[in-house]
Amino acid sequence: MDRVTKMASERAVVIFSKSSCCMCHTIKTLLCEFGVNPAVHELDEIPRGRDVEQALSRLGCNPSVPAVFIGGELVGGANEVMSLHLNRSLIPMLKRAGALWV
Structure with missing residues (x-):
C-alpha cells in the first residue's frame, strides 16, 4: 500500500493502467488531449505490478484499472x-492539482 x-504522489496526475485495456487507453488519451502529462504505470509491464493491482483493489478500485490519482488523491476509474x-x-480539478495551467 505504501508503494x-x-x-x-509522484506527479499531479498518475494513472495505473494495463497496456491491453481499452478503457485505460481512453482515459490516457482524454487526459493527454487536455495537455496533461500524467505518470503512467502499466501494471502488466512493471515488476510487482500484480502486487500494485491488488493494493488498488483494496483501496476500492473495481475494476483495478484504470485507477486515476489527481493531486495524490484517488479519483477512481474510467x-x-x-x-x-x-x-x-x-478540468478545474486538474488545474487545482497543477496539472494544467490554462
Whole structure:
C-alpha cells in the first residue's frame, strides 16, 4: 500500500493502467488531449505490478484499472473520470492539482 501511495504522489496526475485495456487507453488519451502529462504505470509491464493491482483493489478500485490519482488523491476509474468530465469538474480539478495551467 505504501508503494501505491508513493507512486500516486509522484506527479499531479498518475494513472495505473494495463497496456491491453481499452478503457485505460481512453482515459490516457482524454487526459493527454487536455495537455496533461500524467505518470503512467502499466501494471502488466512493471515488476510487482500484480502486487500494485491488488493494493488498488483494496483501496476500492473495481475494476483495478484504470485507477486515476489527481493531486495524490484517488479519483477512481474510467466511470468516475468520465463523469467528472461530463459535469465539467475534471478540468478545474486538474488545474487545482497543477496539472494544467490554462
